[in-house]
Amino acid sequence: xxxxxxxxxxxxxxxxxxxxxxxxxxxxxxxxxxxxxxxxxxxxxxxxxxxxxxxxxxxxxxxxxxxxxxxxxxxxxxxxxxxxxxxxxxxxxxxxxxxxxxxxxxxxxxxxxxxxxxxxxxxxxxxxxxxxxxxxxxxxxxxxxxxxxxxxxxxxxxxxxxxxxxxxxxxxxxxxxxxxxxxxxxxxxxxxxxxxxxxxxxxxxxxxxxxxxxxxxxxxxxxxxxxxxxxxxxxxxxxxxxxxxxxxxxxxx
Ligand SMILES: NC(=O)c1ccc[n+]([C@@H]2O[C@H](COP(=O)([O-])OP(=O)(O)OC[C@H]3O[C@@H](n4cnc5c(N)ncnc54)[C@H](O)[C@@H]3O)[C@@H](O)[C@H]2O)c1
Numbered sequence: 001x002x003x004x005x006x007x008x009x010x011x012x013x014x015x016x017x018x019x020x021x022x023x024x025x026x027x028x029x030x031x032x033x034x035x036x037x038x039x040x041x042x043x044x045x046x047x048x049x050x051x052x053x054x055x056x057x058x059x060x061x062x063x064x065x066x067x068x069x070x071x072x073x074x075x076x077x078x079x080x081x082x083x084x085x086x087x088x089x090x091x092x093x094x095x096x097x098x099x100x101x102x103x104x105x106x107x108x109x110x111x112x113x114x115x116x117x118x119x120x121x122x123x124x125x126x127x128x129x130x131x132x133x134x135x136x137x138x139x140x141x142x143x144x145x146x147x148x149x150x151x152x153x154x155x156x157x158x159x160x161x162x163x164x165x166x167x168x169x170x171x172x173x174x175x176x177x178x179x180x181x182x183x184x185x186x187x188x189x190x191x192x193x194x195x196x197x198x199x200x201x202x203x204x205x206x207x208x209x210x211x212x213x214x215x216x217x218x219x220x221x222x223x224x225x226x227x228x229x230x231x232x233x234x235x236x237x238x239x240x241x242x243x244x245x246x247x248x249x250x251x252x253x
Pocket of ligand 1: 092190
């Protein structure tokens with residue numbers, strides 16, 4: 001039986017794939033047959049080289065998703081280099097600075113909103129133009145379970161930005177689903193994408209909240225692969241909460 005999650009012949013932009021979750025997403029999509037185009041503030045040469053070493057195709061550029069012109073340039077790179085754009089994964093994001101609402105400087109609020117929310121808007125707007133021309137495409141937005149769970153001592157800008165990403169997901173889907181484009185979101189729980197610099201007891205306490213252990217970047221990649229594949233052809237305007245059985249503060253949604 002044919003594998004309905006293969007992505008052969010498709011071109012995917014993954015933002016923020018120089019490291020961490022984005023790198024895991026890029027690896028998994030490349031293994032499924034997609035050509036990968038990366039946009040990141042950092043040089044993504046390591047991810048590009050590992051995809052090429054595995055027999056895949058990839059390219060990258062240094063850019064800032066919170067700048068509309070950079071978002072357009074990234075889409076142009078995919079079109080000029082590989083002739084098409086089928087998939088956009090809005091993964092680039094920044095962490096919440098430490099602090100409660102009453103002591104957060106304006107600049108910290110603004111930067112989190114600019115990158116985590118406006119960046120998703122700018123990249124999606126740029127990617128939708130070629131997708132609408134051909135009448136097909138998929139967008140996956142990396143939100144977070146923090147969209148619906150606040151944390152004492154962490155900037156509310158992060159929660160707001162990730163909840164906003166879910167709002168964009170619904171709005172985009174309403175506007176483009178009947179033109180052949182699907183838009184979904186993923187809400188990951190804690191993913192060990194890097195060393196968080198936490199004391200050992202804090203990491204152990206957080207890990208205990210996840211019956212299946214902490215997530216890996218590739219776990220998120222596998223969820224993205226499913227959502228952008230033909231296997232999910234009837235799925236749009238929804239979110240996948242992937243969090244290793246974590247249920248703290250969970251409701252039905
Ligand atoms: N790690 C987790 O536990 C977790 C949980 C839920 C959601 N997320 C989300 O997953 C995404 C990836 O997280 P991560 O843990 O891999 O982070 P990370 O910091 O390890 O990697 C983020 C990547 O995005 C890039 N980036 C940041 N701002 C950018 C910008 N303006 N333009 C272009 N590139 C930019 C960085 O250079 C980096 O390569 C983020 O959106 C994050 O909010 C992470």
